[in-house]
Structures are given as structure tokens and as C-alpha cells.
Amino acid sequence: MKIARINMGAEGGPKVSEEPLGAYEGSGGRALTSAIVSKEVPPLCHPLGEDNKLIIAPGLLTGTSAAMSGRVSVGCKSPLTGGIKEANAGGQPSQMLARLGYAAIVLEGKPKDDTLYKVFISKDGIKIIPDNSLKMLGNYDLVEKMKKEYGEKIGCISIGQAGEMKMAGASVAFTDMELRPTRHAGRGGVGAVMGAKGVKVIVVDDNGMKMRNPKDPSKFGEANKRFVEGLKKHPVTGEGLPAYGTNVLTNVINESGAYPTKNFMWGRFPNCQKISGETQAETEKARGGLATHGCHRGCTIQCSGIYMDKDGHYLTKQPEYETVWALGGNCEIDDLDAIAMLDRLCDDYGLDTIEMGATIGVAMEGRLAKFGDAPAAINLVKEVGKGTPLGRILGNGAAVTGKVLGVERVPVVKGQALPAYDPRGIQGIGVTYATSPMGGDHTAGYAVTANVLKVGGYVDPLKPEGQVELSRNLQIATAAVDSTGMCLFIAFALLDQPETFQALLDLLNTFYGGNLTADDVTQLGKTILKNEREFNSKAGFTAEHDRLPDFFQKEPLPPHNLTFQVKGQDLDTLFNW
Ligand code: SF4
Numbered sequence: 329m330k331i332a333r334i335n336m337g338a339e340g341g342p343k344v345s346e347e348p349l350g351a352y353e354g355s356g357g358r359a360l361t362s363a364i365v366s367k368e369v370p371p372l373c374h375p376l377g378e379d380n381k382l383i384i385a386p387g388l389l390t391g392t393s394a395a396m397s398g399r400v401s402v403g404c405k406s407p408l409t410g411g412i413k414e415a416n417a418g419g420q421p422s423q424m425l426a427r428l429g430y431a432a433i434v435l436e437g438k439p440k441d442d443t444l445y446k447v448f449i450s451k452d453g454i455k456i457i458p459d460n461s462l463k464m465l466g467n468y469d470l471v472e473k474m475k476k477e478y479g480e481k482i483g484c485i486s487i488g489q490a491g492e493m494k495m496a497g498a499s500v501a502f503t504d505m506e507l508r509p510t511r512h513a514g515r516g517g518v519g520a521v522m523g524a525k526g527v528k529v530i531v532v533d534d535n536g537m538k539m540r541n542p543k544d545p546s547k548f549g550e551a552n553k554r555f556v557e558g559l560k561k562h563p564v565t566g567e568g569l570p571a572y573g574t575n576v577l578t579n580v581i582n583e584s585g586a587y588p589t590k591n592f593m594w595g596r597f598p599n600c601q602k603i604s605g606e607t608q609a610e611t612e613k614a615r616g617g618l619a620t621h622g623c624h625r626g627c628t629i630q631c632s633g634i635y636m637d638k639d640g641h642y643l644t645k646q647p648e649y650e651t652v653w654a655l656g657g658n659c660e661i662d663d664l665d666a667i668a669m670l671d672r673l674c675d676d677y678g679l680d681t682i683e684m685g686a687t688i689g690v691a692m693e694g695r696l697a698k699f700g701d702a703p704a705a706i707n708l709v710k711e712v713g714k715g716t717p718l719g720r721i722l723g724n725g726a727a728v729t730g731k732v733l734g735v736e737r738v739p740v741v742k743g744q745a746l747p748a749y750d751p752r753g754i755q756g757i758g759v760t761y762a763t764s765p766m767g768g769d770h771t772a773g774y775a776v777t778a779n780v781l782k783v784g785g786y787v788d789p790l791k792p793e794g795q796v797e798l799s800r801n802l803q804i805a806t807a808a809v810d811s812t813g814m815c816l817f818i819a820f821a822l823l824d825q826p827e828t829f830q831a832l833l834d835l836l837n838t839f840y841g842g843n844l845t846a847d848d849v850t851q852l853g854k855t856i857l858k859n860e861r862e863f864n865s866k867a868g869f870t871a872e873h874d875r876l877p878d879f880f881q882k883e884p885l886p887p888h889n890l891t892f893q894v895k896g897q898d899l900d901t902l903f904n905w
């Protein structure tokens with residue numbers, strides 16, 4: 329496997345060079361993006377400047393026949409948080425890049441002028457082509473144009489208008505199996521960094537390439553079989569997620585009293601049934617969409633789906649739980665069609681749905697629109713796409729919007745919006761939000777497992793005891809899983825079924841011919857977190873940044889009427905291992 333570096337600021341125009349992994353040998357996904365950022369990006373550089381790098385890295389098992397292995401990591405210094413960032417996505421391009429032999433594509437430097445480029449990667453190498461006709465296209469129109477030019481067997485990695493305008497809420501889109509730009513590395517403004525590099529789209533064509541070959545094909549195949557059986561037999565990965573997608577959580581989290589409603593004012597949304605996963609699945613089926621669908625080939629859990637409008641025409645992929653919450657309950661919007669339209673607009677402009685939903689919630693609290701007003705929310709997102717002055721404020725996220733509108737209750741950590749679980753009702757996730765090097769991020773250490781779902785044990789969600797240890801263990805495990813290219817949802821089965829965790833180890837060992845143990849995996853997770861923490865510390869982050877906003881300590885959240893209980897001094901022990 330090799331690294332391709334594309335220097336967008338080279339004399340005489342962008343230049344490509346390829347090199348072996350070298351010092352990064354044995355790394356993939358998040359381990360690789362975070363290692364490159366820590367080693368090569370000056371922590372104090374401007375995120376939109378020439379010294380920042382955007383790294384797109386498939387995982388260790390991506391491009392193989394292992395189930396669930398098509399995820400991709402996108403890393404850089406974040407324009408939203410000012411710290412290190414890894415944002416993760418599904419879609420097809422990751423598998424294609426890996427089959428072409430790329431462990432990472434690194435965009436470096438800064439173009440000399442405002443020419444916009446497309447990059448074409450195939451078995452014949454990498455071409456960089458100026459193409460100003462792509463300027464300010466939405467992701468959907470852009471992909472259609474690429475299909476006409478390069479055919480239907482490609483994958484696209486792209487930015488919409490938000491990335492071109494270098495907004496801190498901008499995402500990088502990856503096309504799905506239907507060649508639609510629906511899978512996003514959403515968090516932290518990674519799309520703004522791609523925009524700053526002057527790259528609109530990377531078109532990947534793996535025609536003529538084969539699956540990556542394991543060292544021991546028969547044992548690898550046998551481990552994959554055990555791995556898939558393990559996923560099928562666990563109730564979350566075998567039943568809940570396939571039937572209703574992640575939105576199965578709306579009723580569950582609402583019932584637990586931790587569903588952040590009306591910009592984190594209440595822990596229950598009275599109308600949640602109208603936007604639940606159950607209602608969503610019924611609607612999708614009734615309109616000829618799909619309630620069970622994968623975001624890439626080889627996904628056996630299939631938590632995604634396809635959402636049609638009232639007339640039975642494709643509108644968007646199935647909006648997932650965090651999107652439905654952000655653009656729904658958080659804004660008191662209870663209309664699934666409006667939420668689906670907001671999701672479609674975010675995908676087209678290339679925006680993080682969590683950041684945008686939290687931003688609209690803050691804007692509603694700042695009286696820019698009324699809570700529950702779906703048409704107003706749609707108009708606000710359209711402002712972002714048009715790049716009006718108001719749109720540019722909103723597109724830079726909840727923290728900027730809160731400042732501009734004089735709103736005190738702004739749910740962010742390290743400048744990044746908190747997702748769909750209130751830390752006063754699920755205290756363990758609050759520890760992750762506060763301490764993750766990524767800023768407010770549920771996936772970094774998903775304590776909802778033991779706090780609510782009773783997966784991997786049980787820790788009372790309303791008490792501070794045990795939450796730091798829970799979040800620590802999950803953050804370590806997550807960093808490691810994010811490096812394999814595996815979808816994080818396999819973790820439900822890994823946490824409860826030692827034999828499924830063993831099957832994952834066997835996949836890695838039979839592919840690479842190594843002898844990884846569970847301890848090695850833990851060590852890998854710790855090393856990644858250490859790299860990330862060190863980068864953030866050099867970028868100016870201190871213990872004060874590992875805290876939730878004030879109002880979580882002061883305002884009790886109904887129905888449990890609790891504040892966030894975990895003390896600062898305990899949060900500061902999270903990385904002591
Ligand atoms: S489980 Fe869902 S998010 Fe994970 S790979 Fe499958 S469709 Fe994508």
C-alpha cells in the first residue's frame with residue numbers, strides 16, 4: 329500500500345508524488361490520519377492555510393472481502409474546533425481507493441489562485457484537472473456531471489457549496505452504492521479544508537482492480553464467516569438496526585429522558601412518535617423506498633434506507649437518528665418529510681447535519697425563527713447554500729451563531745455541537761463529549777451502550793460513578809475500530825460476544841499474517857488518543873477545554889431534573905492509564 333501526496337501549491341501547478349507507507353507502515357484509517365496530522369501539520373497553523381493537510385484514508389481491512397470494512401477516515405486540523413479531527417464515512421470510494429493500493433490520499437499546500445480542480449484516480453495513476461465549470465455546484469449536480477464524463481462505475485469524494493465557501497460546518501461527501509452523494513464525513517469542517525485546497529471532487533475508478541488478497545485466504549474466509557454470524561445473532565446488529573436503522577433510538581432515548589428537545593431544554597419530545605424509526609420505516613415502505621439498505625457493498629447490518637417523497641420519488645437516503653434529532657426534535661420539528669428535505673439540502677450543500685441542526689436550534693433560541701417552524705428551518709439552510717451573510721454565519725456552526733445572536737445556551741464542546749443524547753440524562757456520554765479530542769462527538773466513546781442499551785454491561789446513566797472508566801474504555805476501543813475500516817456499529821456485537829471480537833482479530837491476523845492480541849488493540853487505541861491529545865495540547869488546548877458548557881451544570885433537565893454530575897477533577901483523569 330502507498331500514500332499519494334497531491335501538492336496543490338506546487339510551482340507550475342498541482343503535483344502528485346507517491347511513496348510507500350514507510351514510517352506509517354501498519355496504520356490505516358484513523359490511526360493513519362491522526363499520525364500524519366500529528367507528525368506533519370504544525371499545531372498552530374491556520375486550518376485553511378497551506379500548512380494544513382487533508383488526509384483521506386481507508387482502513388486496514390478496506391478493499392478486502394471482510395464484511396463491514398468499507399469505512400473511510402478523513403483527517404486534518406479542524407476549522408471548527410482548532411484541534412485534530414477525524415471524521416468517518418461509509419460509501420463506495422474507500423473500497424475503491426484501497427483496491428487501487430492507496431492507504432491514503434493527502435492534499436497539501438494551497439493553490440496559487442482560485443482555480444477549482446478535479447482529481448481522477450484510476451489504475452493508470454492520478455490526474456489533476458482544472459475545471460471551473462464545477463464552481464458552486466451542489467453535490468448531486470456535481471456527481472451527475474461526473475457520471476456523464478467518467479461513466480457509472482466510479483465513486484466520488486466531493487464538496488458542495490459549503491466546502492467551497494470554507495464554512496466550518498462543511499462536510500466531505502462520499503457516493504453510495506447508487507452513486508448518490510449521501511455518505512458524509514460530516515464533523516469538524518473537513519469540507520472547508522478540501523475547499524481551501526481547491527479540490528472540488530476526487531473521482532475514483534477501480535476498473536481492472538481486484539479485492540486485496542489475504543495472506544491466508546481460507547482462514548480469512550472462515551474468520552469472516554464467524555464475524556458475520558456474530559453480527560447476525562446480536563439483537564442490535566441482527567435485528568434493531570436492520571429493521572429501523574439508527575432511528576430506532578428515538579423512542580428509546582426519549583423514554584430514557586435524555587432526548588434533547590428544544591435546544592437541550594427538555595429530555596422528552598412529546599411528538600417523538602411522529603419521527604421515530606418505526607414511523608420512518610413504515611413511511612419508506614409505503615412509498616416504495618427501502619427501510620433496510622447498506623451504505624456500501626459488504627455491509628451486512630444495513631442500518632440505512634431510502635426515503636421517497638409523498639409522490640414516491642427519491643428524496644434522500646434514510647436520515648439517521650442523529651440527523652432526525654438535530655433537524656427534528658431539537659428544533660421541535662415533528663414532520664419527517666421536512667426533516668428529509670433538510671437532510672437532502674445538507675447533503676447537497678455538503679453540510680454536517682448535526683452541526684446544522686444544533687445551529688438552527690440556537691438560531692431559534694435567538695428568535696431568528698420559531699421552534700417547530702419547519703419551513704423557516706428549510707429557509708435558513710437555503711441561506712447557507714446561497715452564501716448570504718446570514719447563511720455564512722449559520723454555516724460556521726452553533727458556536728459562531730450563538731455569539732452573533734447573543735445566545736448563552738450553546739451546546740458545544742471545543743466549538744463542535746453536541747449530538748442527540750443529553751449529558752444530564754446519560755452522564756457517560758457527557759464524559760465523552762467533554763474529553764474527546766474531537767470535541768462534542770457521540771461516536772468517540774458511545775457510552776449509551778452501557779448507560780441505556782445494556783450492551784457491554786450496565787452503568788446507571790443518572791449517576792456519576794463509573795462514567796469516566798466507561799468512557800475511557802470506549803474511547804480506546806473506538807479509536808482502534810476506526811482504524812480497521814470497520815463500521816463502528818460492529819462494536820455492539822464485539823462488546824457482548826468475545827467470540828465476535830476474536831473473529832475480528834482473526835480477520836486482521838489472517839490478512840496481514842500477524843499475531844495481534846486484544847492487548848495490542850488496546851495499545852493501538854491508546855497510541856491514537858495520545859497522538860491526538862498531544863496535537864491538541866500543542867494547539868493550545870488545556871483541561872478547561874475538557875468541560876461541558878455551563879448550563880449543563882446549572883439547569884436540571886426534566887424529567888429526571890438532574891444536572892451533569894461528573895466533576896472536573898474526575899474528567900481530568902480520563903487519559904491517565
Ligand atoms: S451498518 Fe449502517 S453505517 Fe454501518 S456500514 Fe452498514 S449501512 Fe453503513
